[in-house]
Amino acid sequence: MATLGAQKKHKVTIVGSGNWGTTMSKLVAENVKAHPQLFEETVNMWVYEEEVTIPKDSRHYDPASDKPQKLSELFNKVHENVKYLPNITIPSNVVANPDVVDSCKNSTILIFVLPHQFIPRVCDQLAGKIVPYARAICCTKGIDVSEKGVRLMSEAIGMRLNIYCGALSGANIASEIAQEKYSETTVAYDPPPMDSRAPTPSGSPTSSQVDLISPSKPVPSARSARLKPLPNEYPPLSHENVRKLFHRPYFHVRIVDDVAGVSLGGALKNIIALGAGFVDGLGWGDNAKAAVMRVGILEMVKFGKYFFPDSSKSTTFTEESCGVADVVTSCMGGRNFRCAKMAIEQGKTVFEIEQEVLNGQKLQGTSTAYEVNSFLTQEGKEHEFPLFTAVYNILEKKAKPEDIPQLIEPKD
Numbered sequence: 310m311a312t313l314g315a316q317k318k319h320k321v322t323i324v325g326s327g328n329w330g331t332t333m334s335k336l337v338a339e340n341v342k343a344h345p346q347l348f349e350e351t352v353n354m355w356v357y358e359e360e361v362t363i364p365k366d367s368r369h370y371d372p373a374s375d376k377p378q379k380l381s382e383l384f385n386k387v388h389e390n391v392k393y394l395p396n397i398t399i400p401s402n403v404v405a406n407p408d409v410v411d412s413c414k415n416s417t418i419l420i421f422v423l424p425h426q427f428i429p430r431v432c433d434q435l436a437g438k439i440v441p442y443a444r445a446i447c448c449t450k451g452i453d454v455s456e457k458g459v460r461l462m463s464e465a466i467g468m469r470l471n472i473y474c475g476a477l478s479g480a481n482i483a484s485e486i487a488q489e490k491y492s493e494t495t496v497a498y499d500p501p502p503m504d505s506r507a508p509t510p511s512g513s514p515t516s517s518q519v520d521l522i523s524p525s526k527p528v529p530s531a532r533s534a535r536l537k538p539l540p541n542e543y544p545p546l547s548h549e550n551v552r553k554l555f556h557r558p559y560f561h562v563r564i565v566d567d568v569a570g571v572s573l574g575g576a577l578k579n580i581i582a583l584g585a586g587f588v589d590g591l592g593w594g595d596n597a598k599a600a601v602m603r604v605g606i607l608e609m610v611k612f613g614k615y616f617f618p619d620s621s622k623s624t625t626f627t628e629e630s631c632g633v634a635d636v637v638t639s640c641m642g643g644r645n646f647r648c649a650k651m652a653i654e655q656g657k658t659v660f661e662i663e664q665e666v667l668n669g670q671k672l673q674g675t676s677t678a679y680e681v682n683s684f685l686t687q688e689g690k691e692h693e694f695p696l697f698t699a700v701y702n703i704l705e706k707k708a709k710p711e712d713i714p715q716l717i718e719p720k721d
């Protein structure tokens with residue numbers, strides 16, 4: 310049903326190849342093979358090129374070739390990202406490409422999985438060089454703050470490329486998913502109705518096409534007018550088909566239409582995880598960590614209510630994987646939590662620990678704490694977000710982690 314009248318298939322590119330980007334390439338590659346009527350078999354993956362040396366404990370280590378090699382070439386040879394996702398075999402239908410424009414050429418689905426600080430520059434390189442009716446999903450966790458205010462990363466991508474962009478976020482520690490351990494995620498996809506309801510030659514949808522329409526709210530006409538419709542030759546990008554791209558037996562997808570709620574959950578939980586790491590590093594135990602998480606969740610919901618009142622729903626934070634569940638997993642085993650904890654234990658800064666232990670992986674909580682603070686200060690609201698403000702001040706060495714209980718206590 311979903312492919313009614315479709316002669317073309319969607320081509321998918323993963324824009325990014327870090328720990329989560331490479332994991333995403335694995336599950337998407339498995340799904341395109343499972344749904345050959347919808348998707349082309351080859352999945353491109355843009356690799357930010359760098360020279361890597363295969364670690365001595367790697368199964369691919371060979372003393373004869375113990376010299377730096379290009380990451381993209383090595384990936385295409387061994388089907389493993391030895392630097393960012395070691396010991397996980399990636400299906401051979403994933404092809405690494407170091408040229409971002411070439412990797413996205415002719416792709417109708419772009420999956421963005423880059424650290425958020427790199428998104429604007431990469432989008433600027435891609436602008437005007439992608440299929441005009443492409444659709445994107447942002448799996449990056451972060452926000453885009455400028456003097457004009459705050460934007461979701463999905464909005465930043467959509468506006469720069471002039472395409473629709475949804476979001477995927479959840480309690481998703483990449484290494485667990487790469488090992489096919491069960492997890493859930495939330496996909497927010499609320500595209501223009503024309504994507505689900507390809508017009509018939511007379512302009513009105515057939516009844517079978519109407520059946521494909523996901524429950525959606527009216528789309529502002531300006532947005533619909535700006536977007537290029539997906540040509541009829543392609544299978545519609547209905548919720549059903551988007552789910553087929555991501556859902557695996559070990560990666561359960563729930564689809565919602567709240568792009569703002571899903572995006573904010575993923576971005577703001579990284580600040581909370583730093584706060585949880587600080588108190589854990591002090592050896593204060595699980596009760597202290599739970600107190601930080603409680604206050605952080607309230608600030609996350611408040612941030613959505615204040616700054617995205619028309620779009621984000623508080624139920625997304627409480628009911629979906631992208632909200633409280635992601636706070637929980639991030640405050641147990643995420644990189645932001647672990648690095649903040651080590652920083653306190655070793656008397657170093659979080660930035661130093663990131664450099665020392667992450668081998669090129671990037672924290673998102675530190676830059677998000679600075680961005681959120683800069684935005685809240687512009688708005689004169691930093692005192693209404695005491696945990697977010699405390700984390701920023703601790704990173705800036707203007708406050709001590711020991712002061713967190715007083716700093717997050719409500720003030721009259």
Ligand SMILES: NC(=O)c1ccc[n+]([C@@H]2O[C@H](COP(=O)([O-])OP(=O)(O)OC[C@H]3O[C@@H](n4cnc5c(N)ncnc54)[C@H](O)[C@@H]3O)[C@@H](O)[C@H]2O)c1
Nearest residue numbers: 326327328329330357422423424427449450482483670671
């Ligand atoms: N790793 C996880 O468990 C996980 C899970 C869910 C979401 N995420 C989110 O996914 C996003 C990407 O994270 P990740 O874990 O895939 O990456 P990562 O932190 O593992 O790796 C950093 C990546 O950035 C790339 N990079 C370095 N300099 C660059 C530059 N100048 N321009 C472009 N790219 C550059 C590196 O090549 C590498 O691919 C983040 O927003 C993160 O919060 C991560």
Ligand SMILES: O=P(O)(O)OC[C@H](O)CO
Nearest residue numbers: 479480481482643644645
């Ligand atoms: O390792 P972190 O802190 O970047 O968190 C990873 C994921 O976002 C957890 O859902």
